Amino acid sequence: MALIVQKYGGTSVAGAERIRNVARRIVQTKDQGNQVVVVVSAMGDTTDELLELAYQISERPDNRELDVLLSTGEVVSSTLLAMALHGMGYPAISLSGAQAGIRTDSAYSRARILQIEPKRVVRELERGNIVIVAGFQGITEDMDITTLGRGGSDTTAVALAAGLGAEVCQIYTDVNGVYSADPRLVPEARCLEEIHYEEMLEMATYGARVMHPRAVELGELFHIPILVASSFNEKPGTLIHGGVSMEVRNKVRSIAHNLDVGKITVVGVPDRPGIAASIFNPLAKAGINVDTIVQNASTQGITDLTFTVGKGDLARAMEVVKPIASQIGARECASDETLGAVSIIGTGMQNTPGFAARMFSTLSENNINIQLITTSEIRITCIIDAAQVQQAVRALHRAFDIEEK
Amino acid sequence: MALIVQKYGGTSVAGAERIRNVARRIVQTKDQGNQVVVVVSAMGDTTDELLELAYQISERPDNRELDVLLSTGEVVSSTLLAMALHGMGYPAISLSGAQAGIRTDSAYSRARILQIEPKRVVRELERGNIVIVAGFQGITEDMDITTLGRGGSDTTAVALAAGLGAEVCQIYTDVNGVYSADPRLVPEARCLEEIHYEEMLEMATYGARVMHPRAVELGELFHIPILVASSFNEKPGTLIHGGVSMEVRNKVRSIAHNLDVGKITVVGVPDRPGIAASIFNPLAKAGINVDTIVQNASTQGITDLTFTVGKGDLARAMEVVKPIASQIGARECASDETLGAVSIIGTGMQNTPGFAARMFSTLSENNINIQLITTSEIRITCIIDAAQVQQAVRALHRAFDIEEK
Numbered sequence: 001m002a003l004i005v006q007k008y009g010g011t012s013v014a015g016a017e018r019i020r021n022v023a024r025r026i027v028q029t030k031d032q033g034n035q036v037v038v039v040v041s042a043m044g045d046t047t048d049e050l051l052e053l054a055y056q057i058s059e060r061p062d063n064r065e066l067d068v069l070l071s072t073g074e075v076v077s078s079t080l081l082a083m084a085l086h087g088m089g090y091p092a093i094s095l096s097g098a099q100a101g102i103r104t105d106s107a108y109s110r111a112r113i114l115q116i117e118p119k120r121v122v123r124e125l126e127r128g129n130i131v132i133v134a135g136f137q138g139i140t141e142d143m144d145i146t147t148l149g150r151g152g153s154d155t156t157a158v159a160l161a162a163g164l165g166a167e168v169c170q171i172y173t174d175v176n177g178v179y180s181a182d183p184r185l186v187p188e189a190r191c192l193e194e195i196h197y198e199e200m201l202e203m204a205t206y207g208a209r210v211m212h213p214r215a216v217e218l219g220e221l222f223h224i225p226i227l228v229a230s231s232f233n234e235k236p237g238t239l240i241h242g243g244v245s246m247e248v249r250n251k252v253r254s255i256a257h258n259l260d261v262g263k264i265t266v267v268g269v270p271d272r273p274g275i276a277a278s279i280f281n282p283l284a285k286a287g288i289n290v291d292t293i294v295q296n297a298s299t300q301g302i303t304d305l306t307f308t309v310g311k312g313d314l315a316r317a318m319e320v321v322k323p324i325a326s327q328i329g330a331r332e333c334a335s336d337e338t339l340g341a342v343s344i345i346g347t348g349m350q351n352t353p354g355f356a357a358r359m360f361s362t363l364s365e366n367n368i369n370i371q372l373i374t375t376s377e378i379r380i381t382c383i384i385d386a387a388q389v390q391q392a393v394r395a396l397h398r399a400f401d402i403e404e405k
Numbered sequence: 406m407a408l409i410v411q412k413y414g415g416t417s418v419a420g421a422e423r424i425r426n427v428a429r430r431i432v433q434t435k436d437q438g439n440q441v442v443v444v445v446s447a448m449g450d451t452t453d454e455l456l457e458l459a460y461q462i463s464e465r466p467d468n469r470e471l472d473v474l475l476s477t478g479e480v481v482s483s484t485l486l487a488m489a490l491h492g493m494g495y496p497a498i499s500l501s502g503a504q505a506g507i508r509t510d511s512a513y514s515r516a517r518i519l520q521i522e523p524k525r526v527v528r529e530l531e532r533g534n535i536v537i538v539a540g541f542q543g544i545t546e547d548m549d550i551t552t553l554g555r556g557g558s559d560t561t562a563v564a565l566a567a568g569l570g571a572e573v574c575q576i577y578t579d580v581n582g583v584y585s586a587d588p589r590l591v592p593e594a595r596c597l598e599e600i601h602y603e604e605m606l607e608m609a610t611y612g613a614r615v616m617h618p619r620a621v622e623l624g625e626l627f628h629i630p631i632l633v634a635s636s637f638n639e640k641p642g643t644l645i646h647g648g649v650s651m652e653v654r655n656k657v658r659s660i661a662h663n664l665d666v667g668k669i670t671v672v673g674v675p676d677r678p679g680i681a682a683s684i685f686n687p688l689a690k691a692g693i694n695v696d697t698i699v700q701n702a703s704t705q706g707i708t709d710l711t712f713t714v715g716k717g718d719l720a721r722a723m724e725v726v727k728p729i730a731s732q733i734g735a736r737e738c739a740s741d742e743t744l745g746a747v748s749i750i751g752t753g754m755q756n757t758p759g760f761a762a763r764m765f766s767t768l769s770e771n772n773i774n775i776q777l778i779t780t781s782e783i784r785i786t787c788i789i790d791a792a793q794v795q796q797a798v799r800a801l802h803r804a805f806d807i808e809e810k
Contacts, residue, residue, distance in 0.1 A: 016461035056421035058488040065499055069484040072477035079474040083463040094470055099548060143504060
């Protein structure tokens, strides 16, 4: 008898029929002799509807109150799923994040999980219950409700799997798994059978939206294998884990892309210590997430500093940076929102030369100009013209030989 | 500085505009130098919508899950009201029933309050917060969420007022207060300035829907004055308390009526011990609430047993009673759903003869036939033809001289 944690996303529980469908899938797992803990998101557009209510009342709703408000969405879907299981004759019980022992800090709207105290979950499992836990939420030391922010329900699921020592955490969603590239751009992209945590992390960070990096990180930390699969069919999905075989690892595994790229260049910056800090500290304080930072080699004490942010943050970032740029004596401050990013990812790239060269020549053969390059041990990212991103993804997918076999 | 508990019903918080209106009223009370605790119901039709969701999933949703589901409605409105107060520049915090320390038994869907442990409420008041408590809900010893059933939010408010030692519990609703009779039936009915707990209890039980008897009972037990007033205007409302002056008490205070009357008569019952129990125990087990029981004087060892139930329970009650009636050798079992009840109520009726006589002769003068009579110390109720109820209420209102002065 294994303990399995499953997570179902908002699309999978949007409406009575889909909730019953999810219940049938849970029952299959239970009937195979497993103990099952299920984490659910809020139904369909519930979270947006609750947000709309809040913004009808207040332009700047208080974060604590907003968290309590939003947390009701997952509570609703968890009770309905428990009722659907009862209707099929299976004992089940819904628990809020608080009842499931998801202890967090008190950073409302983006709380971090401090600890899992799953006593109640264990007790209900021992009673033979299927345990349905409301995702995306936790509770502080003061017994105040928090929400976990982006990727919250995935994070709840992986954290619970870690806290309970589950065999696997299964993330059911509306796609078939993790693809070698976005299948909307690359029809020949293939659904990967397995992928290493680190590859998934890079993919999640650099464009693939199927899982939030935060949940993947947690999975890696606690050695919890994560299966990503569709709740709408029986396809096997993709297993994210640490034991991917050597053969498979020794190549580029996927092409990620991202069209949400805004670029800011501070031109002609006097190159002296503290300049970078004077720009990026205020951005961090303004809550703006900076993706990529590149500083060109300094010529005669003058350098160009370039960085990217989400397009939604571009205007605000310019407001922050412009006055600083003139204070530090930079020549100019320019922004560009016509860009996109394309990345090749694979643990096989470690200690193996030639990947970068092949990427650059493939782009060059396609007349694609590279504006910025950044790399990690297992990833190379090029910032290019947004209009050429699709062409780049397809060309790279072909060049690195990762088509469906 | 007084501590005041206010309760706002679902109609009063249906939509952003009404929530802001409620916030303005709360702020007035706060600005007068009071500490304010506010209990809210779910917005408008929320509870019905959640119920509909549940019944889409299951014909017989589990009571525990249903309670968790329904409890989200009051949590939503409590957070929105807190946000509205923030928007007006007032510190406020929402608390769930659990956080406010509403401890109940585990009778899901109709839990009884065992105890109030309002530590958190007190702490938030001391911090200067207006405290908004989600009504209608509590928490068991096992930290499971319960709902309080009918009159739940009123009961939360009065119980909190008792637990906190509040000066008054103000129930804001969509009527101006407690009337001497239903103003839709009797245009000259007047809104009472004050009324005794016991009178209100009889009125609530015998037809007036403005407050649930349960909350009134609690108010009487803990000596909490309860003001019933409209949230839509500034009229003074009705104060329910124990100190109503002698003069005012020495008369009929109001005429209540009820059109939800189903009558069952078991005809020709052998009059021997245990017969009543054999009928009413199974009804109680079936969860059917019996309002009035009358047994006619026995003639030659044969008696007729008559009782009333809500019309919604009539068919089910007949199913329960019919087989029993034949078992105990009754001649026949008949039901009637064309009836209504009219009551005169007033603590002044205690120890004062003549009220019953005047009631019966007033009905007789209006050609209204009385089918059943029941009385308490401060109430006389006659079951009559439903079609004559309005006429009866108006005639009695005139006869007992309780018109608007």
